[in-house]
Amino acid sequence: MGHGISCARSSDELEFFRALQSGDMDAVQAALSVDRDLVHRSTPYGRVSPLHIASANGHLELLSMLLDQSVNPDLLNRHKQTPLMLAAMNGKIECVNKLLEAGANILMFDSLNGRTCLHHAAYYGHTDCLKAILSAAQSSPVAHSWGFARYVNLKDDNGATPLHLASRQGRAVSVHILLDNGSIVSSPTGSYGFPGSTPLHLAARGGWVDCVRELLAWGADRLHRDSAGRIPYAIALKRNHGACAALLNPSSAEPLVWPSPLKFISELNTDAKELLEAALMEANLEREKKILRGAKFSCPSPSLSEDGSEDNISEGSEAELCSICFERACTIEVHDCAHQMCAPCTLSLCCHSKPNPSTLCLTSPTCPFCRSTISKLVVAKQKTSDIITDESEKIISPRPSVRRLKSRSRNLSEGGGSSSFKGISSAVGSLSKMGRGSGRIADSADMADKLDHMLCT
Numbered sequence: 001m002g003h004g005i006s007c008a009r010s011s012d013e014l015e016f017f018r019a020l021q022s023g024d025m026d027a028v029q030a031a032l033s034v035d036r037d038l039v040h041r042s043t044p045y046g047r048v049s050p051l052h053i054a055s056a057n058g059h060l061e062l063l064s065m066l067l068d069q070s071v072n073p074d075l076l077n078r079h080k081q082t083p084l085m086l087a088a089m090n091g092k093i094e095c096v097n098k099l100l101e102a103g104a105n106i107l108m109f110d111s112l113n114g115r116t117c118l119h120h121a122a123y124y125g126h127t128d129c130l131k132a133i134l135s136a137a138q139s140s141p142v143a144h145s146w147g148f149a150r151y152v153n154l155k156d157d158n159g160a161t162p163l164h165l166a167s168r169q170g171r172a173v174s175v176h177i178l179l180d181n182g183s184i185v186s187s188p189t190g191s192y193g194f195p196g197s198t199p200l201h202l203a204a205r206g207g208w209v210d211c212v213r214e215l216l217a218w219g220a221d222r223l224h225r226d227s228a229g230r231i232p233y234a235i236a237l238k239r240n241h242g243a244c245a246a247l248l249n250p251s252s253a254e255p256l257v258w259p260s261p262l263k264f265i266s267e268l269n270t271d272a273k274e275l276l277e278a279a280l281m282e283a284n285l286e287r288e289k290k291i292l293r294g295a296k297f298s299c300p301s302p303s304l305s306e307d308g309s310e311d312n313i314s315e316g317s318e319a320e321l322c323s324i325c326f327e328r329a330c331t332i333e334v335h336d337c338a339h340q341m342c343a344p345c346t347l348s349l350c351c352h353s354k355p356n357p358s359t360l361c362l363t364s365p366t367c368p369f370c371r372s373t374i375s376k377l378v379v380a381k382q383k384t385s386d387i388i389t390d391e392s393e394k395i396i397s398p399r400p401s402v403r404r405l406k407s408r409s410r411n412l413s414e415g416g417g418s419s420s421f422k423g424i425s426s427a428v429g430s431l432s433k434m435g436r437g438s439g440r441i442a443d444s445a446d447m448a449d450k451l452d453h454m455l456c457t
């Protein structure tokens, strides 16, 4: 990986570089006590500096010691790679953090493919490094001079963005992080992969179902053609990636797409966002199962299985039952009206009537109970059961089968209940005929239909 040390000039130098590579602080200091100048040497052929070696091998202590001696953090090796790039390639998060702290420049391009440290972190799928660099990009001068969005979508010499590389290498978590940070989902490459490939083409080529799933959930277009006129489906088919092909087949059901252009979705707090994202992925997995059953392909699903979400559940209080699906607990509260529903129902509402993911002019959905405009979504506050006093409203008290809230969301607030009962109970009347006892969570398409029905009556 370009940090070899085999061609040092003298045996002393070789010893020094070996000690650096193995992280032997004593030997390094002994060598430096003889010749302080060694910190500024690099190998003659690869131009690998001590800083590169310490960073690539994750030797934080050595790295700190070298930086303390005012070594430039942005030294370049033969391939114009910085120590930060090497640390990001090798997933050495502590060194990445240290280098960023020391002011390492995130906007350097290597000479092999014209890639930044963000490209390298994405390619190798080191998500902690990816996050650290993204966070640095948000606060550094780069953000001000270049703009954060531009940095995230930088193309290498072959026209590949970090998202292309992560998709091609099957780094699903990195794909998610990049999309969440504004990576353009359907950007075409130059010559990387095949000319004009989108991240979806590259994920299809590699047969990475989990990347395909992420990209589709962020609105990747299944009908986008590369320069040879091929849609991702054709590529997956040709390479015998059956499960990918089934999901990419334009005639398969469309997945739910994260409604990121909606104002209140982009302003979600972390907890509400996690809840909704998990609900989205779960709904899509349900849909996927049907597609794959039809296509007779088995598909490696992530551990977000039927009951996977219940791992964190602790015994204790039960949450309000969602009045739309009658299946789940209310976990999301709509503002300003304070009506509550479960995360999947909220999502169905937001993802509903979205004709085309590329059109950004989505109309804001309204609360299904009172039809007021939704200004904000938050994690629902717990209601105490003694709020329910009126006999006629017992209908919405939790049934034994109700799913329980994650303990985290329950702990969020003790702030007491909100005043949503009147609206809900009137809605319950019109809803009670649907959704009950239909097993687990209804398919989100069904739910969208229910909402649609509700909004139109």
Ligand SMILES: [Zn+2]
Pocket (backbone or CB within 6 Å): 322, 323, 324, 325, 326, 327, 328, 341, 342, 343, 344, 345, 346
């Ligand atoms: Zn619901």
Ligand SMILES: [Zn+2]
Pocket (backbone or CB within 6 Å): 334, 337, 338, 339, 367, 368, 369, 370, 371, 372, 423
């Ligand atoms: Zn409302």
